[in-house]
Amino acid sequence: MKKSLDCSEQAVRRTAVAAAAPLMTDDVILAEMAAVFQCLADAARLKIVNALLLTEMRVGDISAVTGSSQPSVSHHLQQLRQVKLVKFRRSGKAVLYSLDDDHIHKLFAVCRSHAAEPVAAAAPMASSQESDHAQS
Amino acid sequence: MKKSLDCSEQAVRRTAVAAAAPLMTDDVILAEMAAVFQCLADAARLKIVNALLLTEMRVGDISAVTGSSQPSVSHHLQQLRQVKLVKFRRSGKAVLYSLDDDHIHKLFAVCRSHAAEPVAAAAPMASSQESDHAQS
DNA sequence: TGTAGTAATGAACATATGTTTATTTGTTTA
């Protein structure tokens, strides 16, 4: 077990890993981020966001467009408000909801782009395991 | 109840809402997106992603850096692989994990930016309700 | 071949989450 000026891949990695710890995002921020992603981790809420990408809407409209019940939409909107992804305003007897800032637009767009990506097109190479996708 | 060429705000909104439905993202894609966000909706997994933003690592390294148990990290990595956010390769007896594509970098960055945002800095204007944040 | 070292799997548990139903709150307008 003697190593002097070890430049092996292992050693390089060890160094990188050691340097990683201090660069980790603060736990409080990570928790906030998790809450934001959590809000987007539901098809019903994504549908709501999708609807609001197009125009501001009343709760009832959203309910109609997405097919979720009124109380359900109301609950979802509250969660989305809590993480500041949507905001609302009153107009007459209606409460109009809309997306809050630009982050939500980006998150939706990037994720859709990722989700819509082809599944690495099952290339006809031998019969290597096609599960998941390791490489090498 | 007679309206001819109604240009009221309500009517304009009704039109927009009606036009929204056809523009909704496909349900299958939305489900995929929800799965992706779901993977990011956990502080432990976000911590793993955060670590991998910096360098590729072995499961054991990730376990050490994040403070999660080995089986827990392994489970999380599988979820992340399933939605193609991370990939892996073998190097000797180690299995090295890393982030798969650029989407995950963007998602993490945008979300962190959103989470780190100031809470609308409690401006000293009268004593309007400071809960959530509606805007008149 | 056999023994470490490393990662994946599986079962079980406690907790968190989304939906429904029923009800309440708050605005508007007649």
Next chain:
DNA sequence: TAAACAAATAAACATATGTTCATTACTACA
């Protein structure tokens, strides 16, 4: 002020999720 409409709230239920502990499967190397 009372009726009508719209949205928020609450309780309850079934389902999903993350963790732990124990065990199994690989891979490399002696």
